[in-house]
Every structure is written in structure tokens, then in C-alpha cells.
Amino acid sequence: MPHGRRQQIERKLGHGNMTYFIIGILAFIILIIINKNVLWHRDGKLNPALRSYRHFLWGAMAYYAIDATWGLLGQYHLRTAFFVDTSLNFIVMAASVLLWTRYVITYLEERNLFGQFLYYGGIAFLVCETATVAVNVFDPILFWLDEACVYHVGPARTATLAVQIGLFALTFVYAVGTALNSMGVVRRRYMTIGLFGLAMAVLIATQLIFPFLPYYAMGLMVGNCLVHSFVDEDEKDEYRRELEKAVVRERQQNEALAQSRQAVSDALAAAEQASKAKTVFLASMSHEIRTPMNAIIGLNSIALNDPEAGERVKGYLEKIGASANHLLGIINDVLDMSRIEAGRLVVKCEEFSFARSLEQVNDMIGDLCRDKGVNYDCQVKGQIDDYYLGDAMKLRQVLVNILDNAVKFTPAGGTVRFLVEEGPRYEGKATLKFVVSDTGIGMSQDFLPHIFDAFSQEDASSTSRYGSTGLGMSITKSIVELMNGHIEVESEKGKGTTFTVTATLDESGRRSAGAQGGDVLPKDMGVLVIDDDPIALEHAQIVLGQLGIACETAGSGAEGIDKITLRHGRDQDYDLVLVDWRMADMDGVETTKRIRSIVGGGTPIVILTAFNWDDIAEDAKAAGVDNFMSKPLFADSVMEEFREAFRAKNATLAGSKADLSGRHVLVAEDVAVNAEILVMVLAMRDITADVAENGRIAVDLFRKSGPGTYDAILMDMRMPEMDGLEATRRIRAMAKDRPDAASIPIIALTANAFDEDVQLSMQAGLNAHLSKPLEPDTLFKTLEGMLAGKERLPGAGEPAPERPASGKPAPDAADSSRPEPASQPEAGKKA
Secondary structure, eight states: OOHHHHHHHHHHHHHHHHHHHHHHHHHHHHHHHHTHHHHTSOGGGSOHHHHHHHHHHHHHHHHHHHHHHHHHHHHTTOHHHHHHHHHHHHHHHHHHHHHHHHHHHHHHTOOSHHHHHHHHHHHHHHHHHHHHHHHHTTSOSSEEEOTTOOEEEOHHHHHHHHHHHHHHHHHHHHHHHHHHTOOHHHHHHHHHHHHHHHHHHHHHHHHHHOTTSOHHHHHHHHHHHHHHHHHHHHHHHHHHHHHHHHHHHHHHHHHHHHHHHHHHHHHHHHHHHHHHHHHHHHHHHHHHHHHHHHHHHHHHHHHHTOTTSOHHHHHHHHHHHHHHHHHHHHHHHHHHHHHHHHTOOOOOOEEEEHHHHHHHHHHHHHHHHHHHTOEEEEEEESOOOSEEEEOHHHHHHHHHHHHHHHHHTSOTTOEEEEEEEEEEEETTEEEEEEEEEEOSOOOOTTTGGGTTSTTOOSOTTHHHHHOOOSOHHHHHHHHHHHTTOEEEEEEETTTEEEEEEEEEEEEOOOOOGGGGOTTSOGGGOEEEEEOSOHHHHHHHHHHHHHHTOEEEEESSHHHHHHHHHHHHHTTOOOSEEEEESOOSSSOHHHHHHHHHHHHTTSSOEEEEESSOOTTTHHHHHHHTOOEEEESSOOHHHHHHHHHHHHHHHHHHHHHHOOOOTTOEEEEEOSSHHHHHHHHHHHHTTTOEEEEESSHHHHHHHHHHSOTTSOSEEEEESOOSSSOHHHHHHHHHGGGGTOGGGTTSOEEEEESOOSHHHHHHHHHHTOSEEEESSOOHHHHHHHHHHHHTTOOOOTTTTOOOOOOOOOSSOOOGGGGSSSOOGGGOOOTTOOO
């Protein structure tokens, strides 16, 4: 080929390649913009015609992308990539024709001979074109590229375009002919397809004449724009038709609803009339039946107490009484139901003691649990007032009904738990939450929606086994709703049931009687609560905190004993100890025994329990328990126990003070001036003292003295040669040889008042721990308590044996049992 001719072809080809690239990109963008509402729709919201149209759009977009790439690759003479892209171009062109034929068939709803021709014609064209592309790899019948990457057309390309021209032209002729014989939407659709076919046929024919210009791509672009305009119009028409159908359906539904409403109104009026008649009947009959039933129960009771009635007859009478009481309970339930249905059941708003009501409920349910062998646990969480405004009787009825059912359907060995918790307060109202859970037989999920229906029972045999009537839950739900509350239930067959009840009560302006103090000031009292339940401990802190009482807690009996030991060592015993009866590691009775062995009888101890304490009363009293208190705690109950404890403590102190006159003590103190002052302080109560300058001398003095010589030992902790702890251990170790070594009170005197120091003192065998500077009243009080009831042994008060020599002289006060007046310390001198 001449060089000039080749340059001319390359220039023409270069311009054509860039044209293909620009037209492809432009057509791709235009197609996305005008068809975005179809391309981004979900398949489920498109009709079959629009889904076929979207598939055709995807094919056209693929053709545009390959056409644009073809122009770019040809421009840069990438021969291999150019060849591959051209081959894909022909395959995608045939696929687009197939997708177009399917869209035409779906859009025009053609199921005739012409539709079949288009369908199979599109498939045949795709298959033949794919085969031609495959053959072209080995024999260039479709196109070929020379060494300069110049595109040359083959005869098969002309045939390919000619087939498409014929297919689109035939479609144009058929569609226009059908449109001329049609009307409305059908005519518009056929005209749309006909114009698309005409545009494609004309532009493909132009492509044959000018192979280097993208007329095929322009034909697809023009055709898509044309089709989209008619598709959009079709969507609007379809929307209008659907809207008209919806309006017709709504009109028909409104007419049917009006007829149904009238029918329901008539049925409701009839039902109300029937219900009113039934309610009147039940109310009348219930009252009529109750009168003879009362007589039957009364006479049956008299007959049971008749001494002439035999055991066999009494057995019959007991069965009659049980049946009569059961029947009376049923009558009461029926009467309540009749009142509820008649709207005559009202809820009172009167002030009542919530603590007392809860105590009554616990007493009743606790007895039932004890008789059946069921574990019962009642807890109060958070702040609960002593008094509220509401209907105490109705509230008790609700709680007893639910708890009674829990006990009834829980086998022996099971557990019933009752939790009381206060919810939010607003505008003078308080919401109480009650949770009752059990480990009983439970209910199936299918029955739960019907549990509050009247006379509903999951198992018909429960009437004979458990005495259930099926009215209790319906009555309970009605009462709860009257109290502006609601009730919920969760249950699992074989695992148990949980009822959650909320009720709204008005706040009472009445304060707890205990908060008024009376003969005891709460702020001056201290209490220890021992319980292994964290919720019970938290509730106790809240209740006692409201009264201003200093409250400490212990999570077990062992922890409580440790705290009591520390306080007793400091001579700061608690004013009251509250101990839970049932604890895991150590029960309340055993804990009380160990507490008494530490503090003696001065500290009041009260057992807390939710059960009847008659069975343990004797053992508890023997262990040292002063009284019993029902759980949960309330302010009034606690303050009453405080008053009793206060009076008992005063009486105990008044009767237990020992006479200190004539007592003889051993003082171990290494600082001479401190020892001198301490001897003088003791002399104020006519107490004589011997002084040892260190622990070794104190041990020797005690060893050489006779039993009963000393009534007590005052032991300084830090001394040379031997400290107070070691001296105490050695004195206690003499218990095998002399009787008073184990029992003589040894009181620690130290400036260290930390808990660790007190524990070390108690472990070494000391009885009390007094911190310096020493207060005389505290010392005398400690001695009075420890020496109360202890008679002086023979030989007590006799002169002490001669002391061993020490490295320093003893103070003058140590040389005589009573200091001389001249030995008084100077004013202002401190120990």
C-alpha cells in the first residue's frame, strides 16, 4: 500500500475511533439518566414488561461500554486488546438484539406466530453470531486487523448488519400495520415499537455505508430515548388505573364496614342486656345461698365440739366443714365477679399500714408453706413507706390470691419467692411492684393468653386435685386494673410461674412513728444486720438510714462475728444485732450462740425470719435471742425493737455494774508518769494497783501471785523486753497450772486503734482494747462490765509478792497499793 494512502486511512480511522469513544460514553450516560427510575427499582416492584425492558437496558449499556473501549484501543493501536474487544462487540450486539425481541414480546403481549418468530429469531441470531466470532479467530470472515492495527471488515459483518436491518424492518412493518388497526394504549405501544424498529433499520443501513462512524450506537441511543418516553406514559396510565381500582375497593370496604358496625352494635346491645340479666341473677342467688351456708358452717362447728360425737362422726363433720368452706369460697368468687361485671366493685382510698398488711400476708402464706413443706422467701427492695393511701383489703386479696396459687401448685420441697419493690413516684402517687415466682408445675404457652379468662383452667382435673374454680385470676386482674395497675405472667411447663403486679397508691403524709424518737434517739444508736441476702441488707440500710440510725451489715454469720469481736474489743458494742434465721454457712441460732460468747448478755439480739418462729423459739431463747421480728424490715418495727433494746440495756446495765471498791489490778506500763497517773485514776474508785515496768515483770508478778490476787490486768502494748501481746500469751498459757489465768480480764492499753491492732489483741487473748489517751469513765465502764457477777477468790487483795529486780526503779506509786496524796501529778501533766 502506498505510504500516502496508508496515512490517509490511518487519519480517517483515528477520527472514527475517537468518535466511537465519545458517542459510547455519551450514550452510556444518557441511558443512565433517563432510565434511572427503571434501573434502580427492585424486581418485586416492577411488572414483567418493565423487567424485560431493564434487561434490554443492561445489554445496551454493555454495548456502549465495549463500543467506547473499542474506540480507545484502536486509537492507541493495542492490536490484541483491540481484536478481543471487537469480537465481544459483535457478541454483545447479538445479545442486545435477543433482549430486545424478548422485551417486544412482553411489552406487546404477543403470543402469536410473529411473537414466536421474534423469540426464536433472536436466539438463532445470537447463536450464529457467537459461532461466527469463534470462526473469525482462525479465518477472518467477520473482520481482521493488519500489522498497523487497521480495522478491515469482512463479508460476515455485512451479513450480520443485513440480518438486523431485515429483523428491525420487519418489526416496523408489523407494528405499524397492527397500530393502524388498533386504538388507545395498544395503538401507542405498537407505534412505539414500530418507530424503534425504523430508527434502528435506517441507522444500521447507514453503518454499512460508513463503517467508521458509530451509527449503530446512535440508533440504540435514539431508540432508547423514544421507548422510554412511551414507557413512562404507560407507567402513569397504569398508576391511574390502579388508583381508580383502589377508590372502588375503598368504597366497597366502607359500605361493608358500615354494615358490620351496625351488626356489631346490635349484637353488643343484646349481649349487654344478657350480661345485665346474668349479673342480677348471680348477685341475688349468691346472697340467697350465703345465708343457709353460714348456718351450715356454724352448726357444723357446734357439732364438732359436741363431746358426745364419736370419732367417726367427727370425721364426717370435718369433711362437711371443708366442703362447705370450699363452696363458700366459690360463692364469694361468683359474687365478686358479679360486682365486677355490674361495675359496682369500687376501690377505697384510706390510709393503711403497708407494713402491717404485708406482715398479715406473710403470716398467712408462711403458715401454708410450712404445712406443705414449701420454702418461702419474702424480700423488699428499695425504699418502701410504712403508710399509703389505698384499699388495703383489696391489695391483700390480690397478693394472697396469687401467693396462694403459687403455694397450691408448688410441690413439697419447692420454693415460692415474693419480692416487693417501689417504682417511680409522681404527683403524690407511688407505684408498687410485686413479683411472685414459684418452682411449681407451670403452664403451657398456649394457655397463658387465657389465664385471666373466667372459669379457665388448663387441666380440668385441677379442680379435684387443687380445688381451683378458675375465677381467682380473673378477679385479681380486675382489681389490679381498678388500682391503676397491670398484671403480667410468665410460665414454663414443669419449671414454674412468675406473676408481676403493679399497683398505684397515694402517698401518705403520715411519718413513721419511729422517726419521732420518743425515749430513744436513733442517731445515738448503732445496729448490725447479719444476712446472706444482699437485697435484704440493702433494704435494711435504706430503712435504718431513714431513721438516722448508723447501720452496718455482714453477709454471713462469720463476718458478723468478726465485726462484733472488733467492736467489743473497743468496748463499743452494738445497740442491737439483727440476725437472719436461715443462712447458708451458719444459721441465726448458732450465730447468736457465738455472739453471746463474745459480748455476754448486754447486746440485744433479734432473729429475722419470714417464717413462723414457734418451732425455733425455745432453741433460740436458749441460745440468747431476745426477740423475733418478721421480714421484711419496716421503720416502725425497728424502732419498737430499739425502744425495747434501749430499756432492756438500761435495765441490764443498772443491774450488772460491778462494785469496783477494793478491787486489785496489775498495771503493765513502761512510762513511769503514765503508770503513776493510771494508779491515781484507779484510786478514784478505791482500786489498788501493782505496777510492772514491762511485760516480763508483769508475767513474773502474775506467776508468783496467788490465784485471785488480781481482778484484772491493764496491759500496755509497747514495752521493752516483752510487749503486751507476748505477755498476754504467756499469762493465758498458765491456764493449766492456775484457774484464773484463762478467765482474768486483760485490757489492752495502746495508742494504736486500727482494726488490725484490735484483731491482734483479740487473737492474743485480750478481752478489750482501750485507746490512749485513756478516758476514766471508759475504763471504769469496761471494768464494771467485765467484773460484773465475778466473786473475788480467796487471797484476792493480799500484798503482791516481791517483784524481781529490773533495770530501772519502779515509780513511787508502785510501792504501795494506795498512792499518797503527795504523789499527785502536777496540774496540766498528761499521760
